[in-house]
Amino acid sequence: MSAPQPLPDADLLTPDEPATEVAPPSRRRGVPAFLRRPGGALGAAWLVVVVLASLTAPLWVPYDVTAQDLGDRLSLPSADHLLGTDPLGRDLLSRIATAGSLPLLSSALMLVVAFGIGLPLALVAAERPGRTERLISRATEVLLALPATVLLLAVIGIVGNDIPLVMAVFGVLLSAAVYRVMLGVAQSVRQRLYVDAARVDGLGSVRVNVRHVLPAMGTVIAVQAAQLFGIGILVVAGLAFLGFGPGEPDPSWGFMINDASSHLFDGPWLLVPSGLVLALTVVAANELADALAARGGAGARRRSRRARTTTPAPAPSAVPAADPAPVPDDAVLAVRDLRVSVVDGPDLVTGVSLTVRRGTVLGLVGESGCGKSMTARSLLGLLPDGVEVSGGSISFQGTDLVGLAEGELRGYRGSRIALISQEPMVALDPAFSVATQLTGPIRRHRGVGRREARTIAAQLLRNVGIVDADRILGSYPHQLSGGMAQRVCIALALTGEPDLLVADEPTTALDVTVQAEILSLLRALVRDTGLSVVLVTHDLGVVADLCDDVAVMYAGEVVEAGATTAVLDEPRHPYTMALLGADPHVPDGEPVPERLASIAGTVPSPGTWPVGCRFAGRCLFATDECRTPFPAVPAHGGGLVRCVRVEDLALHRISWTPEEAGAEIAAVDVVPTEITAGGAR
Amino acid sequence: MLAFVARRLAFAVVTVLVAVLISFLLVHASDTTPGAVRLGAGATAADIAAENARLGWDDPLWQQFGDYLAQLVRLDLGTSLIDGRDIEADLASRLPVTASIAVLATLLSGVVGVLLGVTAAVRGGRLGKAISTGSGIALSLPQFWVGVLLVYVLSLQAGLLPATGYVPFSTDPGRWLQSVALPVLALTIGGAAIVARTSAASMREVLGAEHIRTLRATGTPEWRIRYVHALRSAAVPVVAVLGIQFIALFGGSVIIENLFALPGLGQASQAAASSGDFPALVGVVVVATVVVVLVNLLLDLVTAALDPKVRAA
Numbered sequence: 001m002s003a004p005q006p007l008p009d010a011d012l013l014t015p016d017e018p019a020t021e022v023a024p025p026s027r028r029r030g031v032p033a034f035l036r037r038p039g040g041a042l043g044a045a046w047l048v049v050v051v052l053a054s055l056t057a058p059l060w061v062p063y064d065v066t067a068q069d070l071g072d073r074l075s076l077p078s079a080d081h082l083l084g085t086d087p088l089g090r091d092l093l094s095r096i097a098t099a100g101s102l103p104l105l106s107s108a109l110m111l112v113v114a115f116g117i118g119l120p121l122a123l124v125a126a127e128r129p130g131r132t133e134r135l136i137s138r139a140t141e142v143l144l145a146l147p148a149t150v151l152l153l154a155v156i157g158i159v160g161n162d163i164p165l166v167m168a169v170f171g172v173l174l175s176a177a178v179y180r181v182m183l184g185v186a187q188s189v190r191q192r193l194y195v196d197a198a199r200v201d202g203l204g205s206v207r208v209n210v211r212h213v214l215p216a217m218g219t220v221i222a223v224q225a226a227q228l229f230g231i232g233i234l235v236v237a238g239l240a241f242l243g244f245g246p247g248e249p250d251p252s253w254g255f256m257i258n259d260a261s262s263h264l265f266d267g268p269w270l271l272v273p274s275g276l277v278l279a280l281t282v283v284a285a286n287e288l289a290d291a292l293a294a295r296g297g298a299g300a301r302r303r304s305r306r307a308r309t310t311t312p313a314p315a316p317s318a319v320p321a322a323d324p325a326p327v328p329d330d331a332v333l334a335v336r337d338l339r340v341s342v343v344d345g346p347d348l349v350t351g352v353s354l355t356v357r358r359g360t361v362l363g364l365v366g367e368s369g370c371g372k373s374m375t376a377r378s379l380l381g382l383l384p385d386g387v388e389v390s391g392g393s394i395s396f397q398g399t400d401l402v403g404l405a406e407g408e409l410r411g412y413r414g415s416r417i418a419l420i421s422q423e424p425m426v427a428l429d430p431a432f433s434v435a436t437q438l439t440g441p442i443r444r445h446r447g448v449g450r451r452e453a454r455t456i457a458a459q460l461l462r463n464v465g466i467v468d469a470d471r472i473l474g475s476y477p478h479q480l481s482g483g484m485a486q487r488v489c490i491a492l493a494l495t496g497e498p499d500l501l502v503a504d505e506p507t508t509a510l511d512v513t514v515q516a517e518i519l520s521l522l523r524a525l526v527r528d529t530g531l532s533v534v535l536v537t538h539d540l541g542v543v544a545d546l547c548d549d550v551a552v553m554y555a556g557e558v559v560e561a562g563a564t565t566a567v568l569d570e571p572r573h574p575y576t577m578a579l580l581g582a583d584p585h586v587p588d589g590e591p592v593p594e595r596l597a598s599i600a601g602t603v604p605s606p607g608t609w610p611v612g613c614r615f616a617g618r619c620l621f622a623t624d625e626c627r628t629p630f631p632a633v634p635a636h637g638g639g640l641v642r643c644v645r646v647e648d649l650a651l652h653r654i655s656w657t658p659e660e661a662g663a664e665i666a667a668v669d670v671v672p673t674e675i676t677a678g679g680a681r
Numbered sequence: 682m683l684a685f686v687a688r689r690l691a692f693a694v695v696t697v698l699v700a701v702l703i704s705f706l707l708v709h710a711s712d713t714t715p716g717a718v719r720l721g722a723g724a725t726a727a728d729i730a731a732e733n734a735r736l737g738w739d740d741p742l743w744q745q746f747g748d749y750l751a752q753l754v755r756l757d758l759g760t761s762l763i764d765g766r767d768i769e770a771d772l773a774s775r776l777p778v779t780a781s782i783a784v785l786a787t788l789l790s791g792v793v794g795v796l797l798g799v800t801a802a803v804r805g806g807r808l809g810k811a812i813s814t815g816s817g818i819a820l821s822l823p824q825f826w827v828g829v830l831l832v833y834v835l836s837l838q839a840g841l842l843p844a845t846g847y848v849p850f851s852t853d854p855g856r857w858l859q860s861v862a863l864p865v866l867a868l869t870i871g872g873a874a875i876v877a878r879t880s881a882a883s884m885r886e887v888l889g890a891e892h893i894r895t896l897r898a899t900g901t902p903e904w905r906i907r908y909v910h911a912l913r914s915a916a917v918p919v920v921a922v923l924g925i926q927f928i929a930l931f932g933g934s935v936i937i938e939n940l941f942a943l944p945g946l947g948q949a950s951q952a953a954a955s956s957g958d959f960p961a962l963v964g965v966v967v968v969a970t971v972v973v974v975l976v977n978l979l980l981d982l983v984t985a986a987l988d989p990k991v992r993a994a
């Protein structure tokens with residue numbers, strides 16, 4: 001048969017991003033997302049109050065800010081003076097409210113200057129990578145390295161006590177920080193835009209920026225503006241504290257705190273109102289920034305959660321087979337009726353049974369989001385946070401791993417069950433050399449000394465086909481190519497001389513030629529060492545190449561399993577047929593898209609599985625019968641197939657070709673009873 | 682590696698030059714002149730003009746700048762317009778005060794912040810949430826307000842520490858520590874909060890990384906995963922933040938020195954700013970820039986040691 005192509009990547013549930021929380025769908029429509037966080041709402045509310053109160057202060061404050069009452073000095077809050085009085089008997093509420101507009105307005109001015117310079121520079125630099133970008137970046141780097149506070153004092157020393165002007169200068173210094181952040185965002189936005197270059201084509205650069213780039217940067221701008229606003233308020237208050245600001249008798253927040261510091265003995269209360277208003281304003285700005293920053297991610301998560309919760313977790317689609325398959329004597333691993341779920345959430349995997357015989361390779365195949373990685377990771381007890389094995393057993397050489405304590409499981413990992421993962425380039429610790437990463441586990445698993453461990457490490461590297469083992473031992477992960485890194489990962493997996501290797505899409509991230517090398521390396525390892533392997537893949541070519549047995553997974557359950565030759569040559573489940581393409585004997589040159597088109601739609605995500613056959617939504621042969629629970633039936637010798645119409649389909653010699661399928665559908669439409677009756681026994 | 686150091690050094694020199702140029706231009710943009718500052722309010726226009734001429738103020742700008750740079754190379758920052766004291770000697774005596782506070786506060790922020798941040802990331806749950814909320818608030822508090830509060834609580838109420846004053850280390854190490862304790866604490870509260878946030882975020886990210894899963898899959902003990910592998914990767918951004926912290930604390934020392942009456946650089950720059958003492962102002966800018974640049978250089982080297990990718994670049 002031909003080498004089947006990789007399956008389309010539905011990518012509905014990647015193993016690293018499980019749905020860990022299930023929140024009720026949000027009902028408060030129309031409220032901006034950042035206001036739904038308590039910090040964001042409180043922060044925004046406080047800022048609005050402070051800004052309004054400060055700007056309108058002359059209209060409502062109860063006392064003249066300079067009106068002294070020496071008979072009522074340093075009083076505590078009272079009906080007359082809601083916040084008390086200062087050392088000269090002046091009303092604190094009136095003074096604090098009046099003092100607010102200077103820090104607020106000059107910080108706003110600072111923001112305008114900082115973004116007015118930093119943002120255009122970032123847009124220009126993002127548009128012209130290369131020399132222009134380098135020049136601007138260097139200049140801002142210098143600006144960033146200047147000591148801002150001291151420079152501001154120098155400005156005051158030279159231009160005098162003009163706070164708005166000083167803050168404008170501070171804005172110039174801060175524009176470097178704005179540029180830094182905005183450049184990164186603008187670059188990534190533009191990269192995304194280039195994907196859709198056609199849409200942008202023909203627009204002038206200014207219009208591209210205004211219409212496409214700037215709106216996409218909105219959140220980041222808002223976050224940084226809120227943060228810098230808080231800093232600005234602090235700087236104005238700090239300067240006033242030092243006496244650089246509105247001089248007596250005019251009020252300022254900073255100087256009130258200074259005043260308080262010299263009246264700690266006779267009027268400690270003075271410290272509270274002024275400091276609290278200042279502190280709360282800065283806290284509010286920062287909380288608002290946090291809430292804004294969290295908005296993007298939270299929105300996306302909320303959407304996907306809602307999607308998952310529309311349907312309540314369905315009943316298991318299939319009645320479990322009456323007798324769990326017996327465990328053969330030469331089984332290394334026997335998984336029975338495994339269920340993996342999100343804690344307090346939907347199931348990700350249900351009723352999975354697998355058997356791996358000693359010295360053989362079992363393929364777990366299916367599209368992304370079918371639960372094959374989750375199944376594989378549960379074998380090592382390495383499920384992501386918030387995901388757990390909620391039923392069934394994983395019997396490894398006679399011991400049930402389900403329910404073992406983390407510490408006991410650790411005794412199995414590496415030494416008896418090892419893992420090689422999908423992304424060799426990120427699977428190794430970037431901070432340590434290959435030698436360190438190999439000798440650590442070698443010493444732990446084999447109880448040898450440092451020197452011997454290094455000898456073993458070099459030998460392991462040679463075993464996985466690395467010729468200049470010594471050079472590789474001295475390298476760091478970033479110096480390795482993908483194929484080399486995967487060889488090192490395999491060597492790492494072999495450090496504890498495991499009996500079972502779980503390989504989670506070990507070649508997906510690699511070049512085609514390297515893929516073949518790694519696969520033949522795995523084959524050689526199985527042949528030479530008697531290792532057993534569970535190979536997760538979405539590539540039927542890999543299965544055909546390497547696996548003795550195969551289990552096809554769809555939407556969290558095994559839909560067909562058996563010896564590889566049996567399953568691939570005579571697929572009985574429509575999903576397997578679909579995976580193989582209409583005709584398993586398609587010549588190698590057949591264009592890919594045509595074959596992939598034969599399986600329309602996507603894998604339903606966990607929590608939205610239909611009752612009955614989970615493939616029914618995409619199956620060309622689905623009938624009402626498919627939408628009620630039914631058991632899996634034995635097939636392919638020791639295997640199974642989970643399709644209620646399996647007999648029908650076999651009887652009619654139907655396969656997954658669009659023409660035949662179309663005919664079949666028509667037939668079902670016209671005379672459904674006849675076909676069903678034909679299949680009934 | 683050598684090329685890397687050379688590049689950073691060149692950048693450092695340029696930064697110092699830019700700082701000198703900016704402050705120099707600022708001084709000349711001012712509408713007062715050194716002569717006026719020097720002679721005080723009572724001086725006549727003619728006296729001031731004569732004094733300016735004597736100070737070289739009337740020379741072409743580029744010549745004055747050149748002269749200043751030549752001076753700088755000899756480590757001579759000139760004399761004060763106010764009292765004629767030697768600026769470099771004055772600043773040299775003040776530098777240890779500011780530096781010791783900034784260094785202590787940075788170290789303490791680092792230790793406390795990393796402990797809190799790592800705890801928050803590793804333990805999670807309610808404790809982690811409390812730490813992240815607490816640090817979110819603590820980093821927004823104005824340092825000088827925290828300082829005054831600390832004086833009130835620890836010094837006036839509890840009588841534990843002296844509120845103001847500075848005792849040089851060479852005089853009495855014990856009393857030196859007491860005299861810097863409050864300012865260091867005041868700076869550490871915000872600093873530790875920022876470090877805690879960064880290290881929690883960084884640690885969380887690293888703990889979810891693929892290479893950590895590889896370590897788990899090889900049966901590596903959890904403490905080793907956390908404190909040897911994850912912490913090492915997580916340390917890179919934390920070191921960067923510590924550097925920024927030191928620079929911020931160094932600059933921010935102006936306010937805290939004023940509050941605690943510490944004879945440091947900050948106090949000098951405040952005095953120079955309020956009296957218009959140009960040479961002293963430029964001197965402080967130069968010294969502060971050099972310190973910042975040196976710290977950045979050190980940071981680059983530490984980052985390179987932690988991250989093999991940077992080393993190779």
Ligand code: SF4
Nearest residue numbers: 613616619626643644
């Ligand atoms: S025929 Fe029915 S049971 Fe079989 S795969 Fe299709 S939908 Fe499922």
